[in-house]
Amino acid sequence: MKKVLQILYVEDEPDIRAVTELALEDEGFELISCASGREALDKAPGLKPDLILLDVMMPDIDGPTTLSKLRELPHLTDTPVIFMTAKVQASEVEQYKAMTALGVIGKPFDAMTLAGDIRAILERSGGR
Amino acid sequence: MDGIIVIDAQGRIQTLNPAAVTLFGYAPDEVQGKNIKMLMPEPYAREHDGYLHNYLTTGVKKVIGIGREVTGKRKDGSTFPMELAVSEMEVNGERMFTGIVRDITERKRAEDELQAVTALRQAMLDSANFSIISTDTAGMIQSFNRGAERMLGYPAEEMVGQCTPAIIHDLDEIIKRAKELSNELGEVVEPGFEAFVAKARKGMPDEREWTYVRKDGTRFPVLLSITTVRGAEGNIRGFLGIGSDITERRKVERMKSEFISTVSHELRTPLTSIRGALSLVMGKAAQQLPEKARRMLELAERNSERLTLLINDILDLEKIEAGRLEFNFKIVDLATLAGRALEDNEGYATEHQVQLVLDRQVTHAPVRADEHRLLQVFSNLISNAVKYSPRGGRVEISVVVHGDGFRAAVRDHGAGIPEEFRSRIFQRFAQADSSNTRAKGGTGLGLSITKAIVEHHEGRIGYESETGVGTIFHFELPAWHVLQEATDQATTSARVLICEDNPDVAQILVNMVTPEGVICDTAATAAGARSLLAKHAYRLMLLDLTLPDADGLTFLHELRGDSATAQLPVIVISGRAHEGRVAFSGDAVTVVDWIQKPVERERLERALKEALRRTKRPHILHVEDDPDIVQIVRVLLEGMIDLTCVDSLRGARQQLADKIFDLVILDLGLADGSGVELLDELKGHCPIVIFSAQAPDRAITEQVTVALTKSKTSNKQLLGTIKEILQLKAAVP
Structure with missing residues (x-):
C-alpha cells in the first residue's frame, strides 16, 4: 500500500470540491479542503501537505496569488x-x-x- | 450632316436643306415662309421676335457670328439639344440670316455619361470612410484621397509624389509580412514596398489586416485590399490600395468573444461537477445500481461528455476567430503527421468497424505548422470519414505533392454529402440533418474549426463528393522551402547549402557541418534551394536525392547545366546514393562524394574537409592597365575566385612581396615597363597566363603556362584556360 499523501486543496465551487474529494479519498490521498485562498492561508501554517492543489479563478484571492502567499511560508517553499x-x-x-x-x-x-x-505529474517531476 | 436654314429679317424661313427638314420632322412646304419660332420651344420662341428686332435696331448680337448650344423643337413637340451657328448676309439688298444646326443629342448623352462616371468616381474617392491610395510601380504615391487624409492626418500634398506607403505602416509588420510572403511564394520578397504588392503583382487577391500609423503616431487596424492598375496591354502601371478602418469592428468582435469566453467558462464549472459526479458513480458504484437507473446515468454521462466537447469546440472556434488561439509553428513533416493521425484514430475506426489505410506518396512533406492543431485537423476529417463510412468500409488517408505544396486527403466510401447540404458544409452547427446528428454524434463545429485551422496555416481546404460513391476532404499547405537561412552575414566564412527535406536530418547535418567553421542555409525543396542559390555564393552543397518537388538527380543535372552552379561542389547524401553514383559516374570533379544514409559522421567530415579544401577560392593576380580588360576578366571570374588587380609592374611587385597567388594573368605592355620583366621573379611561384595585345615570341611563351592574344581569344577560351589551369593545380596536392 502506497503512503497516503496529504493534499491542501483550494476550490471555491462546493460541488467541484465534493467531486474531487470523492475522486481522491479512496485513492490514497487525504484532502484538506479550503473554500477560498483566504481559508488556505489561514490553515497553512499548521500544515505540512505533500501537495497543493489549486483552482485558478476564485473570488477575492485567486489561485496564483494564493500560491505566492503560501510560498512565503518557509515550510511550503518546496511543496509541489x-x-x-x-x-x-x-x-x-x-x-x-x-x-x-x-x-x-x-x-x-x-x-x-x-x-x-496527479500521481503521473508527481512522478514525471521526479517524485519531489 | 448639318441642317441649313435661311431666314429673312422678319424671321421667316426662306429655304432649308433636306438635312434640316429631317432634323425637325417637317415636310419642306410645312415650314417654307413660316416664322423660325416654330422650330423653338418656349420661352425661346416667344423671345425670338424681340431678339431679332433688337439686333436689327441696336446691333447687339446673341448668336450671330458666335454659335452656341440651343434647344430645337420637332414637329411632334419633342425637343433636342443642337448646336447653332448663325451668319448674316445680304441677298439682293435684303438682310438674311443663315443658320447651321447640328443635332448634338448623342454628344450630350456621352458627355452626361462621362460626367456621371466622373462624379461617381469622385464620390468614391471622396468617401471619408475608405482610404484610397494609388502608387506607381515603384511605390511612389500618386493619389491620396480625402478618406486617407482624414484617417491618417496627412494632407495629400505631403504624400503625393513624396513618399511610399511605408510611412503610414508599421515597419515591423512590413518585415514580418515580407518574411511570410517569402515563405508563401517561395521567393525572396524584400521588406519594403514589395511586401504590399508581391501578391497583387502575381494577380493574386490580397486583402488582409494591417496597422496604419497616423501622422501623430497613433495606430489603428485597417482592412487593406491591394490591386494592380493595368494599362491597355495588361502591363502593370501602378497599384491601388483601399483601406477601411476596422477599429469599431474589432471592438465588437472583442466584446462578442469575451462574452462567449465568459459564458463557456461559466458553463464549465457546473459541468465539471456533473461530469465528475457521474463518472464517479459509473466508475465505482455502477454494479450496485438497478439496470434502469444505470441506463439513465449512462445517458447522462454520455451527454455531459458531449456538452464538454461542444464547449471546447465553441471556445476553440471563438479563439481562432479572435486570433487568440495559440499556434506553435514549427517545421513539421505532414507525411509523418498523417501516420500519427492514423494511429490516434485507429481505436475510433475499429469501434466503427472501419479500416484506416495510409497512402504516403512523398517521404517527406515539410510544412510550417502547429503539430497539435494539424493532428486536430486530421482527427476531425478522419472521424467524420469514419462516421459516414459503412461498416467494414475503408478510409484512405494520403499525402501527395500538390502544386507548390502538399495535399493531405481523407477519402471515405460512404453515401456522399447530400447536394443541398454542400453549400453549408463549413458553416457552424451544420450537419446534414437533425436525425443524422443523433445518429452520428459530433458537435457540428468540427469542419468549421478545421477550416479555420487550415486557413491559419495559409492553407486551403476543400472536398469532392459523389452521392453513393464517397467523399474526399483535402487540405493543401504550402511547402516549406527554406528551413533555415543563416542570419550571419559575415562573408569571411564559407557558406554551405544543405538541401534536405526532412527537418530532423537537416538539423543533424547542420550540427555536423557547423564545427567546420561554415555558415549553413537549409532548403527543404529544390525550389527553396534554387532561391537560395540565386541569393548567395556557396562553396558547397549537401544534396538529398529524394526531394518533395524534384528528383534529386534531375536537380543535379539542372545545376550542372546552369553556368552559375556548374562548378558547385556537391556532396550527395541520400538513401539512394549508390543509384546516383552509377547515374553520375564520371562527374568526380564536382560531386565530391556520395554518402549513403544513415550518414557516418566520419565519412561526412572527411568529405567536407576535402570539399572545403578543394574549393578554397583561388587567388588571382591580374596585371593589366586597360580598365576595360580588367572589367571583363572581373565579370568572367566573379564569384569563383578572389581577384587582385594592379595596373603596373610596381603594383605587381608590391602584391607579390607579401601574398601567394594561385595564378597570375599578365599583360606585357604596361606603363612602367614590360610584363616580361616579371617573368623571372614569378618563376616557380605560380602558373602564368600572358594575356596581351601582341603575340609574344617563343622565348617568352616557353617561360609561361599559356600565352593568349587579346584579339584572338574569346571570353570563353580565356575562362576555360584559367579554369583548366586552376583545376590542374588543385588535382596535384
Whole structure:
C-alpha cells in the first residue's frame, strides 16, 4: 500500500470540491479542503501537505496569488503544486509553470482518472 | 450632316436643306415662309421676335457670328439639344440670316455619361470612410484621397509624389509580412514596398489586416485590399490600395468573444461537477445500481461528455476567430503527421468497424505548422470519414505533392454529402440533418474549426463528393522551402547549402557541418534551394536525392547545366546514393562524394574537409592597365575566385612581396615597363597566363603556362584556360 499523501486543496465551487474529494479519498490521498485562498492561508501554517492543489479563478484571492502567499511560508517553499483550471492554453500553462507549478489539470477533469493524473505529474517531476 | 436654314429679317424661313427638314420632322412646304419660332420651344420662341428686332435696331448680337448650344423643337413637340451657328448676309439688298444646326443629342448623352462616371468616381474617392491610395510601380504615391487624409492626418500634398506607403505602416509588420510572403511564394520578397504588392503583382487577391500609423503616431487596424492598375496591354502601371478602418469592428468582435469566453467558462464549472459526479458513480458504484437507473446515468454521462466537447469546440472556434488561439509553428513533416493521425484514430475506426489505410506518396512533406492543431485537423476529417463510412468500409488517408505544396486527403466510401447540404458544409452547427446528428454524434463545429485551422496555416481546404460513391476532404499547405537561412552575414566564412527535406536530418547535418567553421542555409525543396542559390555564393552543397518537388538527380543535372552552379561542389547524401553514383559516374570533379544514409559522421567530415579544401577560392593576380580588360576578366571570374588587380609592374611587385597567388594573368605592355620583366621573379611561384595585345615570341611563351592574344581569344577560351589551369593545380596536392 502506497503512503497516503496529504493534499491542501483550494476550490471555491462546493460541488467541484465534493467531486474531487470523492475522486481522491479512496485513492490514497487525504484532502484538506479550503473554500477560498483566504481559508488556505489561514490553515497553512499548521500544515505540512505533500501537495497543493489549486483552482485558478476564485473570488477575492485567486489561485496564483494564493500560491505566492503560501510560498512565503518557509515550510511550503518546496511543496509541489498543481493547478486545476479551464484555462489551459499553452501560454497560460507556461505561466503556471513559471509560478513553480508542476503541472496543470484541465477542467472539466475526468474524476475516474484524477488520482492517476496527479500521481503521473508527481512522478514525471521526479517524485519531489 | 448639318441642317441649313435661311431666314429673312422678319424671321421667316426662306429655304432649308433636306438635312434640316429631317432634323425637325417637317415636310419642306410645312415650314417654307413660316416664322423660325416654330422650330423653338418656349420661352425661346416667344423671345425670338424681340431678339431679332433688337439686333436689327441696336446691333447687339446673341448668336450671330458666335454659335452656341440651343434647344430645337420637332414637329411632334419633342425637343433636342443642337448646336447653332448663325451668319448674316445680304441677298439682293435684303438682310438674311443663315443658320447651321447640328443635332448634338448623342454628344450630350456621352458627355452626361462621362460626367456621371466622373462624379461617381469622385464620390468614391471622396468617401471619408475608405482610404484610397494609388502608387506607381515603384511605390511612389500618386493619389491620396480625402478618406486617407482624414484617417491618417496627412494632407495629400505631403504624400503625393513624396513618399511610399511605408510611412503610414508599421515597419515591423512590413518585415514580418515580407518574411511570410517569402515563405508563401517561395521567393525572396524584400521588406519594403514589395511586401504590399508581391501578391497583387502575381494577380493574386490580397486583402488582409494591417496597422496604419497616423501622422501623430497613433495606430489603428485597417482592412487593406491591394490591386494592380493595368494599362491597355495588361502591363502593370501602378497599384491601388483601399483601406477601411476596422477599429469599431474589432471592438465588437472583442466584446462578442469575451462574452462567449465568459459564458463557456461559466458553463464549465457546473459541468465539471456533473461530469465528475457521474463518472464517479459509473466508475465505482455502477454494479450496485438497478439496470434502469444505470441506463439513465449512462445517458447522462454520455451527454455531459458531449456538452464538454461542444464547449471546447465553441471556445476553440471563438479563439481562432479572435486570433487568440495559440499556434506553435514549427517545421513539421505532414507525411509523418498523417501516420500519427492514423494511429490516434485507429481505436475510433475499429469501434466503427472501419479500416484506416495510409497512402504516403512523398517521404517527406515539410510544412510550417502547429503539430497539435494539424493532428486536430486530421482527427476531425478522419472521424467524420469514419462516421459516414459503412461498416467494414475503408478510409484512405494520403499525402501527395500538390502544386507548390502538399495535399493531405481523407477519402471515405460512404453515401456522399447530400447536394443541398454542400453549400453549408463549413458553416457552424451544420450537419446534414437533425436525425443524422443523433445518429452520428459530433458537435457540428468540427469542419468549421478545421477550416479555420487550415486557413491559419495559409492553407486551403476543400472536398469532392459523389452521392453513393464517397467523399474526399483535402487540405493543401504550402511547402516549406527554406528551413533555415543563416542570419550571419559575415562573408569571411564559407557558406554551405544543405538541401534536405526532412527537418530532423537537416538539423543533424547542420550540427555536423557547423564545427567546420561554415555558415549553413537549409532548403527543404529544390525550389527553396534554387532561391537560395540565386541569393548567395556557396562553396558547397549537401544534396538529398529524394526531394518533395524534384528528383534529386534531375536537380543535379539542372545545376550542372546552369553556368552559375556548374562548378558547385556537391556532396550527395541520400538513401539512394549508390543509384546516383552509377547515374553520375564520371562527374568526380564536382560531386565530391556520395554518402549513403544513415550518414557516418566520419565519412561526412572527411568529405567536407576535402570539399572545403578543394574549393578554397583561388587567388588571382591580374596585371593589366586597360580598365576595360580588367572589367571583363572581373565579370568572367566573379564569384569563383578572389581577384587582385594592379595596373603596373610596381603594383605587381608590391602584391607579390607579401601574398601567394594561385595564378597570375599578365599583360606585357604596361606603363612602367614590360610584363616580361616579371617573368623571372614569378618563376616557380605560380602558373602564368600572358594575356596581351601582341603575340609574344617563343622565348617568352616557353617561360609561361599559356600565352593568349587579346584579339584572338574569346571570353570563353580565356575562362576555360584559367579554369583548366586552376583545376590542374588543385588535382596535384
